[in-house]
Amino acid sequence: MTTHGVGPWAGEWPDDPHYDPDLLRHGDTRNVIDRYRYWRMEAIVADLDQHRHPFHVAIENWQHDMNIGSIVRSANAFAADTVHIIGRRRWNKRGAMVTDRYQHLQHHDDVAAFVAWAREAGLPIIAVDNVPGSVLIETFDLPRACVLLFGQEGPGLSEEALAAADAVVEIAQFGSTRSINASAAAAVAMHAWIRAHVPFPKS
Known part of the structure; x- marks a missing residue:
């Protein structure tokens, strides 16, 4: 049982390239907002790049x-x-x-x-x-x-x-x-x- 974050994905895995199979399998305890749970690090960076401030x-x-x-x-x-x-x-x-x-x-x-x-x-x-x-x-x-x-x-x-x-x-x-x-x-x-x-x- 994890003390923070989320455990393994429950149910059918999402068919979306943003998601990391290892995180879906084992859970995600990283210091990220809920929107980015189970996402690959590269996908998070790419998404942040769309709205970084100047x-x-x-x-x-x-x-x-x-x-x-x-x-x-x-x-x-x-x-x-x-x-x-x-x-x-x-x-x-x-x-x-x-x-x-x-x-x-x-x-x-x-x-x-x-x-x-x-x-x-x-x-x-x-x-x-x-x-x-x-x-x-x-x-x-x-x-x-x-x-x-x-x-x-x-x-x-x-x-x-x-x-x-x-x-x-x-x-x-x-x-x-x-x-x-x-x-x-x-x-x-x-x-x-x-x-x-x-x-x-x-x-």
């Missing part, structure tokens, strides 16, 4: 930041186009909860390479960091097509990354702490983009 997420990875996995998971939840890792190629995937298999990832050796890619793609870089001169994300008009750029826990974004940004925004805070967790900040910023650009029906 914002990208980029993360500087100079110190092997433990938050990257959680940021990838949030990017998947909000259907970001691609997550860009700047710096070290390796990162701790535990926090991603396997969502990295369904999320497009791209590596850039350094900030210069990332900026060159963004310029060629025509995407403005929106840095998220609470540094002098930043503006509140709550009052900022986030572009529909853009890259949200995040730094590491503690040091934040590098001077090179901040200098390359088209805008620098910060999240409004009201308590005593100087900053919030990097992965939490990334989730807040992504949701700010969702609030700005995804229409929701009125209840």
Whole structure:
């Protein structure tokens, strides 16, 4: 008996290429929404590609930041186009909860390479960091097509990354702490983009 997910398919198997025979036979305990139960991984990625949003997420990875996995998971939840890792190629995937298999990832050796890619793609870089001169994300008009750029826990974004940004925004805070967790900040910023650009029906 499984503690999460679904067991083996009951009844006649569906005649649909989306489905994975092994999952139909043994059950599906993956961290996926019900719509994708029993689907092949490639089929899920192909379906997600039909409705990914036009914002990208980029993360500087100079110190092997433990938050990257959680940021990838949030990017998947909000259907970001691609997550860009700047710096070290390796990162701790535990926090991603396997969502990295369904999320497009791209590596850039350094900030210069990332900026060159963004310029060629025509995407403005929106840095998220609470540094002098930043503006509140709550009052900022986030572009529909853009890259949200995040730094590491503690040091934040590098001077090179901040200098390359088209805008620098910060999240409004009201308590005593100087900053919030990097992965939490990334989730807040992504949701700010969702609030700005995804229409929701009125209840």
